[in-house]
Amino acid sequence: MSNQAIKSIGVLTSGGDAQGMNAAIRAVVRSAIRLGAEVYAIYEGYQGMVSGGNYIRRMMWDSVGGILQQGGTIIGTARCAEFRTREGRRRAAKNLILNGIDALVIIGGDGSLTGANIIREEWPSLLSELVENGEISSSDAARYPRLSLVGLVGSIDNDMFGTDMTIGADSALHRITEAIDALGSTAASHQRTFVVEVMGRHCGYLALMSAIATGANWVFIPENPPESDNWEEELCETLLTGRGRGRRQSTVIVAEGACDRHGQPITSEYVRQVLEDRLKSEGEDIRTTILGHVQRGGAPSAFDRNLSTILGHAAVHSLFSEAQETEPQVIGIRENDVIRSPLMHCVEKTHSVAEMIEKQQYAEAMRLRGGSFADSVQILNTLMRASAHRNHADHKQLRIAVMHCGAPAPGMNTAVRAAVRLALDEGHTVLGVQNGFTGLIKGDVIEMDWMSVSGWVGRGGAELGTNRHVPEVDQLDAIAAGLDQYDVQALLLIGGWSGYEAAYRLLNHRDAYSAFNIPIICLPASINNNLPGSEYSIGADTALNDIVNYVDKIKQSAVAVRRCFVVEFMGRYCGYLAVMSGLATGAEHVYIHENGLTLKDLSRNIGDLIKRFELNERLGLIIRNEEVDRFYTTEFICSLFEKEGGDLFDVRQAVLGHVQQGGNPSPFDRIQATRMAARCIEYLQQTTDAASQPAVCIGLQSGRLMFTDLAEMPNLVDWQYQRPKSQWWLNRTAIAFEMSIRPSVD
Numbered sequence: 083m084s085n086q087a088i089k090s091i092g093v094l095t096s097g098g099d100a101q102g103m104n105a106a107i108r109a110v111v112r113s114a115i116r117l118g119a120e121v122y123a124i125y126e127g128y129q130g131m132v133s134g135g136n137y138i139r140r141m142m143w144d145s146v147g148g149i150l151q152q153g154g155t156i157i158g159t160a161r162c163a164e165f166r167t168r169e170g171r172r173r174a175a176k177n178l179i180l181n182g183i184d185a186l187v188i189i190g191g192d193g194s195l196t197g198a199n200i201i202r203e204e205w206p207s208l209l210s211e212l213v214e215n216g217e218i219s220s221s222d223a224a225r226y227p228r229l230s231l232v233g234l235v236g237s238i239d240n241d242m243f244g245t246d247m248t249i250g251a252d253s254a255l256h257r258i259t260e261a262i263d264a265l266g267s268t269a270a271s272h273q274r275t276f277v278v279e280v281m282g283r284h285c286g287y288l289a290l291m292s293a294i295a296t297g298a299n300w301v302f303i304p305e306n307p308p309e310s311d312n313w314e315e316e317l318c319e320t321l322l323t324g325r326g327r328g329r330r331q332s333t334v335i336v337a338e339g340a341c342d343r344h345g346q347p348i349t350s351e352y353v354r355q356v357l358e359d360r361l362k363s364e365g366e367d368i369r370t371t372i373l374g375h376v377q378r379g380g381a382p383s384a385f386d387r388n389l390s391t392i393l394g395h396a397a398v399h400s401l402f403s404e405a406q407e408t409e410p411q412v413i414g415i416r417e418n419d420v421i422r423s424p425l426m427h428c429v430e431k432t433h434s435v436a437e438m439i440e441k442q443q444y445a446e447a448m449r450l451r452g453g454s455f456a457d458s459v460q461i462l463n464t465l466m467r468a469s470a471h472r473n474h475a476d477h478k479q480l481r482i483a484v485m486h487c488g489a490p491a492p493g494m495n496t497a498v499r500a501a502v503r504l505a506l507d508e509g510h511t512v513l514g515v516q517n518g519f520t521g522l523i524k525g526d527v528i529e530m531d532w533m534s535v536s537g538w539v540g541r542g543g544a545e546l547g548t549n550r551h552v553p554e555v556d557q558l559d560a561i562a563a564g565l566d567q568y569d570v571q572a573l574l575l576i577g578g579w580s581g582y583e584a585a586y587r588l589l590n591h592r593d594a595y596s597a598f599n600i601p602i603i604c605l606p607a608s609i610n611n612n613l614p615g616s617e618y619s620i621g622a623d624t625a626l627n628d629i630v631n632y633v634d635k636i637k638q639s640a641v642a643v644r645r646c647f648v649v650e651f652m653g654r655y656c657g658y659l660a661v662m663s664g665l666a667t668g669a670e671h672v673y674i675h676e677n678g679l680t681l682k683d684l685s686r687n688i689g690d691l692i693k694r695f696e697l698n699e700r701l702g703l704i705i706r707n708e709e710v711d712r713f714y715t716t717e718f719i720c721s722l723f724e725k726e727g728g729d730l731f732d733v734r735q736a737v738l739g740h741v742q743q744g745g746n747p748s749p750f751d752r753i754q755a756t757r758m759a760a761r762c763i764e765y766l767q768q769t770t771d772a773a774s775q776p777a778v779c780i781g782l783q784s785g786r787l788m789f790t791d792l793a794e795m796p797n798l799v800d801w802q803y804q805r806p807k808s809q810w811w812l813n814r815t816a817i818a819f820e821m822s823i824r825p826s827v828d
C-alpha cells in the first residue's frame with residue numbers, strides 16, 4: 083500500500099448498463115472499507131458527478147448488501163452531455179473535491195473510460211480554474227494534487243480490449259440463448275424460420291457466440307461480412323437444403339452492426355425481406371425477433387458475478403498500490419488471470435477495430451479480435467451447413483468412436499454434435515457408442531449421420547447414454563473385441579473422472595491389446611470440474627448457474643425471519659462448485675474438503691454468525707461441499723448452529739442433489755464443448771500418421787485449448803480424492819470471505 087495519499091474513492095457506473103455492475107460496486111465498496119478508505123457512490127454516472135449534492139453518497143458495508151444477484155446498477159447510469167464540456171468537468175471536479183474524492187473506479191464502456199481519462203488529465207488545470215474563480219481554496223487544491231483512476235469494462239458487447247470478457251457479456255449471452263432456445267421450440271412446431279437481431283454495433287461477439295450456442299443456421303457479424311455478393315442466394319439455398327434434410331427449424335442471427343463487404347448494412351428487416359421474397363413460395367414462414375433490451379436484463383450469471391467481484395476487488399487494490407505517476411489502468415481478465423493494461427491503449431485498440439470495419443478492412447478487424455474469435459467463425463461455418471463436404475482426398479479417413487463415461491454433465495450432447503458433424507465434414511465415419519463401456523461390450527454401437535445429432539446443441543443429459551462404469555481388467559478382452567469388431571481407429575471419450583480412469587487403463591494395457599493402440603482423446607465433461615489438464619470441464623458452468631439460481635431463491639425465502647441456511651452441494655471431493663457459488667451468492671463460509679473442517683472452525687464461525695445477527699443481519703449462508711467431512715455432516719452443523727444461535731436466528735438445511743447434473747447447458751458450456759470437440763477432431767486428423775498413437779486429454783489452460791498426455795495422470799491427480807493436485811480456483815476462497823464478512827466481525 084504505497085499510495086497512502088488516496089483520501090476517498092468514488093465509484094460510478096456509466097454508459098449502457100450491464101449485468102454484474104452491482105457485483106462490481108459491492109466489491110469496490112467492501113474492498114475499500116476493508117482497506118480503511120471512505121467510499122462514495124456517484125449516482126447516475128457523470129450526471130451525478132456534474133450535479134453533486136445528493137448524487138454523491140457515502141457507502142457503508144450494508145449499502146451494498148443483497149445486490150449481488152440484481153441486474154442493472156443500483157447507483158444508476160446515464161449518458162451526460164455536460165460532462166463532454168470543460169465547464170461540466172470543472173463542476174464535476176469541484177464536487178469530487180467537496181466530497182474529498184481523489185480516486186475513481188469507473189465501470190463503463192470505452193466512452194466512459196475516455197471521459198474519465200480526460201478529467202484526470204485536466205485535473206490540475208481544472209483545480210487552478212476553481213481556485214481562480216474562488217470556488218475552492220488553494221489549500222483544497224493542494225490537498226488533492228492528482229486524481230487516480232482505474233477502469234472496469236462494463237459492456238454486454240464484449241467489445242473492449244484489456245479484457246477477454248467484459249462485465250455483462252456472459253449474462254447477455256444467457257438471455258440470448260434462452261430466447262433463441264424458446265423460439266426454437268415454437269419454430270420447430272410450425273417449421274418456421276426466425277431472424278433474430280442481437281446487440282453489437284461494432285462487435286459480433288454476442289451474435290457469433292449465440293449462433294454457436296444455439297446451433298443457428300446463419301450469422302451476420304460486422305467483422306466478417308459474407309464472402310460473396312450473392313449471399314442472399316446462398317443463404318436461401320442453405321436454409322432450403324436444411325429443410326429438405328428434415329431440419330424443422332431455421333434460425334438466422336443478425337448483429338445490429340452487420341454489413342456486407344461493401345459496408346452496406348445488413349439489417350434484420352432486410353434479411354427477413356430477402357427470405358420472404360425468395361422462400362415464401364416454398365412454403366416458408368418467416369418471423370423476426372429483435373431481442374433489444376432484454377439482453378441487458380435479468381440477474382447476472384454466476385460468471386459475471388464472480389468476474390465483477392474479482393475485478394472490483396482488484397481495482398481497489400490497484401488504486402492503493404499504484405505508483406503515483408503511472409497512467410490509469412483497465413483491470414480485466416486474460417487467460418484466467420487478473421491483468422492491468424493502460425487504459426487509453428485499450429480504448430484506442432477498441433476504436434481501431436471499429437475503424438477497420440468502417441474502412442472495410444475485415445481481415446484486419448478479425449485479426450484484432452484474436453484467434454479464438456476467428457476459430458469460432460470457422461467452426462460455425464461448418465456446423466451451419468446442412469450436410470458434410472464431399473471432397474477429402476487430402477487426408478486419411480478414420481472410423482472414430484465417440485462415447486461417454488462418467489456421470490451425466492450438461493454439454494455432453496453439444497460436444498457429441500460438434501464432433502460428429504465436424505468429423506463427417508472431413509470424411510470420417512463416426513460410431514456412437516451407447517451407454518459407455520458396458521454398451522461397447524454389448525455391441526450398442528450405431529453409425530452417426532449429420533441429422534442424427536440434430537437438436538442436440540442445447541439438450542441436457544446425454545443422448546448416447548453414460549454411466550460411471552470403469553472397465554475391470556478382466557473386461558478388457560471384451561472391450562478390445564468391441565473395438566476390433568467395429569474397426570475403431572480412434573476413440574473420443576467425452577466424460578468425467580471414470581472416463582479418464584478408463585482411458586488411462588486402456589493406455590496401460592496397450593502392450594497386451596493392439597486394439598488400444600489407437601489415438602485416444604478425453605474431453606472433460608463433469609459438473610465437478612475435477613479433471614486434470616483443464617481449468618474447466620463441460621457442465622460445471624451450468625451446474626454453477628443452477629446452484630446460484632437455487633440459492634438466490636433460498637435467500638429470498640428468508641424475508642420474514644432471521645435465518646441461517648446450510649446448503650450442501652455435490653462435487654465429491656472437489657470444492658470448485660462450493661467455492662465459486664459461495665463467491666457468486668455471498669456466502670459467509672464455504673466448507674470444502676481441500677481445506678478441511680475442524681471443530682475450531684465451526685466454533686469460530688458460529689461466533690461470527692452470532693455477532694452478525696446481533697448487528698441486525700437477517701440472513702446467514704453457509705455452503706458445505708458433500709464430502710467435506712464424514713463427521714461434520716450438514717445435519718450436525720445445522721443442529722450445532724441451531725443450538726448455539728438460540729433465539730437469535732433459526733437454521734435450515736438445503737441439500738441439492740441430482741438437479742445439478744440436469745438442465746440444459748449454459749452458453750459457456752455449449753461454446754467450450756463445441757470448441758473442444760472441434761480441436762479434438764482436428765488433432766485426431768493430424769496425428770493419424772504418428773509413429774506412436776497419442777493418448778491425451780484436451781483442456782482449457784490459461785484460456786487456451788491444450789492437450790496433456792494421459793501418461794502424466796499420476797503426476798497431475800490425487801487418485802484418492804479424485805481431483806487435480808493443483809486447483810487454480812482455491813485462492814478465490816479468500817476473496818469470497820473478504821466480500822461477505824464485515825471487518826468488525828472477522
Ligand code: ADP
Pocket residue numbers: 096097098128160161162163165166167190191192193194195196197198200237
Ligand atoms: P460507453 O461508456 O458505454 O461507451 P458512452 O460512449 O455513451 O458509453 O459514454 C458514456 C458517457 O461517458 C457519456 O455520456 C459522457 O458523459 C462520457 N464520455 C464519453 N466520451 C467522452 C469524452 N470524449 N469526453 C468526455 N466525456 C465522455
